[in-house]
Structures are given as C-alpha cells and as structure tokens.
Amino acid sequence: MAIHDGVDVLSVSMGGLPVPYAQDSIAIGSFHAIKHGIVVVTSGGNSGAYPGTIANTAPWLITVGASTIDREFSSYIVLGNNKRYRGVSLSSKALPKGKSFPIITGASAKVANATAQEANFCIEGTLDPKKAKGTILVCHIGGSPAFNKCTQATSVGAVGIVILNSAFFGNEMYAEPYLCPATHISYSDGLQVSSYVNSTRKATAYITRPTTELETKPAPVMAAFSSIGPNRVTPEILKPDITAPGVSILAAYTGVQGPTETDLDNRRVKFNTMTGTSMSCPHVAGVVGLLKTLHPTWSPAAIKSAIMTSARTRDNTINPMTNSTHLKASPFAYGSGHIWPNRAMDPGLVYDLTIDDYMNFLCAQGYNKTQISFFTQGHFKCPEPISFSNLNLPSITVPKLKGSIVVTRTLKNVGSPGTYKAHIRSPVAITVVVEPNTLEFKKIGEEKSFKITLKVKGHKAPKDYVFGHLIWSDKKHYVRSPIVVKVTKNVR
Structure with missing residues (x-):
C-alpha cells in the first residue's frame, strides 16, 4: 500500500534476528520500495551489545543504531x-x-x-x-x-x-x-x-x-541495548549504517493508556519518553524527508550516502564516542557515526547505487531463480559473480583479508566543482593505499572511480576486527567512510 500511495520515506521500527535476505520479509518488501525511489529506514534492534545481533542487514536499507542526547x-x-x-x-x-x-x-x-x-x-x-x-x-x-x-x-x-x-x-x-x-x-x-x-x-x-x-556531557554515547555488528548474513556489508538519538526520547503520546502502559496507571499525558532503536529510526527517517525535499532527484542510495559520509564519530567533549561503560565505541556499534543533519544537506560527493547493482549483489548470494523472483517481478539474468566488497557502499568492510585485496569505489559529485584529496587512517597492522589519491570534479553528476589496496603489514596480524577510515576532502566537504578489516590466520 505504501508503494501504491506514493510515499517518499518508510520508517520501519521493527525487526528480528538476522536471516538470509530471501527469507526476510522486510528485506524483500523494502527492495520493491527502493525500486520505486522510496527510502526505507529501519531499526537495528535492541538485542544489546552482543556481536552479530544487528537486524535488518540488507544493503539497500538504512539501518539505525541508538545513542543518547545531551x-x-x-x-x-x-x-x-x-x-x-x-x-x-x-x-x-x-x-x-x-x-x-x-x-x-x-x-x-x-x-x-x-x-x-x-x-x-x-x-x-x-x-x-x-x-x-x-x-x-x-x-x-x-x-x-x-x-x-x-x-x-x-x-x-x-x-x-x-x-x-x-x-x-x-x-x-x-x-x-x-x-x-x-x-x-x-x-x-x-x-x-x-x-x-x-x-x-x-x-x-x-x-x-x-x-x-x-548540554550534558558526554553525549552522544552508544546505548547498551543497541544491537551491533558484524553482519551475520553478509559480513562484507557494515551494519548498522548510522546511529541517532534513541534514549529517553520525548514525543507525543496516546491518551488510550497511561505512560507506564500498566492497568494501575490511571494517568493520561500528552507527551511521554520512550527508548529504543524504534525511537532512533524515525529521527533518521525525518532527515531523509528533509533531504528528499532539498534534493528530489537523489536516489535512495545517494541519500543514504549523504547521511553516512557526513556523520560524526566524536562526542561533545571532542573525544571519540564511547559506549555505556566508557569504552571507545566502534563502527559495529555506530556504523558511520552519529547523524549530523546539517552536514548531510551538502555532502559534496556520494556513493550511488542502482537497482541492478543490488540485483547483482543478490545473485552473488547464490540464490536460485525462485529466490531471485522474490525481488524482481520480471526476468533477471545474473551476471558473473561480483565481490561483495566492491558493492559501491559508503563503507569498506573486508572480513577475511588474506595478504592483500583491491577494492573499487565510485564517487559522484553532487556539489560545486572541486578537487578532493584522500586522507587515510589505516587500521592497526594494515597498509591502505588509495589510487588515485586526488579526484577532480568539474560538474554536478560527474563520476570518478578509485581503488583501495588493503594489505597486511608484517606477519603478526591482529586476531580481531580493526578499524580505520578514508576521508575525501576539498577542505569544505569531508566525505568519510569507515574501514573495517579482519585478517585470516594465514597471511602469507
């Protein structure tokens, strides 16, 4: 009905444990919405800070974690x-x-x-x-x-x-x-x-x-209940994508029941606070609506990219974001960071994707014709298998790095002409090289591709995931992408 009604944004505050996309009703339904240009924002889940609990893992979704406010x-x-x-x-x-x-x-x-x-x-x-x-x-x-x-x-x-x-x-x-x-x-x-x-x-x-x-400090802080990565279905896809306010959120409330939702509570209030990724998801959906108004021709992937690459990873004390126990949080908790709406309005560059890109991704899952038909109403011929790591997302995740790998990305200019230079913070024990490390854009809509080579440094590889980032900047815009890497045991 939402597609039939011509909505612009879907806010889906629901989800369960991660399941394969062909068995996931939200993934399937949202894919058809994306085909009609509808941006779908979903909750990441409230299963706590246990690895691999993040829900709604499909790459065409904007999956949202929860954090505090000041x-x-x-x-x-x-x-x-x-x-x-x-x-x-x-x-x-x-x-x-x-x-x-x-x-x-x-x-x-x-x-x-x-x-x-x-x-x-x-x-x-x-x-x-x-x-x-x-x-x-x-x-x-x-x-x-x-x-x-x-x-x-x-x-x-x-x-x-x-x-x-x-x-x-x-x-x-x-x-x-x-x-x-x-x-x-x-x-x-x-x-x-x-x-x-x-x-x-x-x-x-x-x-x-x-x-x-x-103006309480520190804020934002990642919520303890907010589900985290890695992505169990496709580890090469970083989830969540973003985090947003989701703790003690004040909003209009129903008069049908009391604020504690118990029979003993006879109070009726116009406003109440609630907590969860069901609260953070609508925050992002609201920003999506603003971006669609400002940039009506942008694709769902471009809007997602603008939100992700403009996010912040530091709190209001200018220190890296932490979790509820004061430990430094990682992209598995906040994705690209805490949403920053004003910066998302003018991201400079975006990582764009088409429906065919997503279909190629589904083909690479090894799905048969029946499973593929869940996502497309017509015939689709799968091409040669693609590398999940090369899906043109605003994040770079390599869960099984052995020796080295080359990842490709393409940026589209959505701002003024400019020359962007790559700035890298390499993950621990990983060498990251970007070629070319300078991109010049002369007009809106112009696209430029680049390659990222990730290589294990030395023979003592870290046992767990390590994190870094890539920023493309023209000194006005800062297009930031998290880099997530895990090295396999044999690096030679």
Missing part, C-alpha cells in the same frame, strides 16, 4: 553523608522537600522465603512491609520493569526507590514516568550508594524532584 531529566539522590549522585527520572511524585528518610537495600527488607537477589530486584512478594515501611528502597535493575519496582515498593509502605544499574548498562540510565518518588543511577554511583547504605544502620537519603538539564 539532555537529561535529572533527579539526584542526596545521602546522609552529604554525597550527591545524579540519576534520571520522570516521576510525577516527590518526597517532602528537604526531608530525609531511612534508606535500605531490598535484601534488608526481604521476606523469609525470598532470596536476597529477588528482594534486591524488588520483585512482587519478596518485600516485608514491617521492614520496608517509611524507607527509601534500593532496587537493582532487572528482574522486573523499572516502573513496577515502584508499585511493589509502595505496596509495602516504602516512600520511594533508587534503582541501581548493572555493570552491563554502566552509565546508561532511562528516565521513566514512575508512580512514586524514584531515580535511576549509574553502576559506578550505585556502588557508592550501596557502600554507604551497608556501612551504617542509620543510613538516610533524599530524592530530588526531576528537572531538565541541557
């Missing part, structure tokens, strides 16, 4: 020792101003037949009202939805809760519309709070009312 809904926990730790919350209820309450762990309030772990998760039926009444409960993330912990805590007389992150989520916190005074704090701060609570029998605390804080 706005927090801050709610502080102030301890009796005067230490103060920032958490996040959208609680509609607050403690009496300035009044501290006893603070205990969930395990300290457990019933006799519950385990300490169950009680620390503040799971239903694990907390003793005689122990919890009048206290702030320290609850660990997990075991049940965060907002349910409020319900369980208040049902046994607690006045509020502090939710502690696990090591996996690190410093990533979600602002939830809690039904009680509550705040969600980071793993490292949680260790400090736990240490204080366990150090004295008279621990006290206060939770401040949530307020909005802007």
